[in-house]
Amino acid sequence: MNFHTRKWIKPEDLNPNGSLFGGSLLKWIDEEAAIYAMCQLEAPRVVTKLISEINFVSSGKLGDIVEMGMTAAEFGRTSITLKCEVRNKITKKAILTIDRMVFVNVNERSEPIPHGKTKIRKMDEKLENLG
Template sequence: MRFHTRKWVKPEDLNPNGTLFGGQLLAWIDEEAALYTIIQLENSKIVTKYISEINFMASAKQGDIVEIGMEVIKFGKSSLTMKCEARNKMTRETILTVDNIIMVNLGPDGKPAPHGKTEVEFVKDRLDNK
C-alpha cells in the first residue's frame, strides 16, 4: 500500500474524548480517494459511490501525525475500487481500514462514463512517455 498523505491532528479535529474525531478522518479519506482517482483517471469529474464497512482499531490524539494509504483493487468500466489504511505515525498503530472505496468517473453530462484505464499509472511514467 502506498501512503500519499499525512495529516497533523489539530485541536479542531478532536472529539469530546480528546481523540481524533472519526468523521474528520473519514473526510480526509474521502478527499484522498477523490484526489487519487482524479490523478489515475485523468478526470476531475468523479464521485464517491460506495465506502464499505469501516474498521476502527486505534485512535490518534492532538499532535499525532496520521498517514493515509490507498491501494487500487480493481478498475471497472467507469469506476475505480480501492482499499485504504490510516495509521498513526507516532504510535505505529493502524487507526482504521476500509476494504472497498468505489469512485465513479463522470462524463460531461454528469453520468457514469467509461475511463479506459486498466492499470495504475504513475505521473512520472506519463511524463517519460511524452
C-alpha cells in the same frame, strides 16, 4: 499501499473524548481517495459511489501525525475500487481500514462514462489530462 497525504491532529479535530473525531478523518479520507482516483483514471471528475465497512482500529490523539494510504484494487468500466489504510506516521500503528471505496468517472452532467484504464499508475508519473 501508497502513503502520500499526512495530517497533523489539532484541537479542532478532536471529539469530546479527546481523540480524533471520526467525521474529520472520514472527510480527509474521502478527499484523498477522490484525488487518488482522479490521478489513477486521469479524469477531472469522479464521484464517491460506495464506502464499505469502516474499521476503526485505534485512536488518534492530539499532536499525532497520521498518514493516509490508498491503493487501486480493481478497475470497472466506469469505476475504480480502492483500499484505504490510515496509520500513525511515527508508530505505523493502524488507525482505520476500509476494504472498498468505489469511485465512478463522470462527465460534466454527472453521468458515468468509461475511463479505459486497466493498470495502476505510479503516483509520481506525469499527470497531463486532469486540466
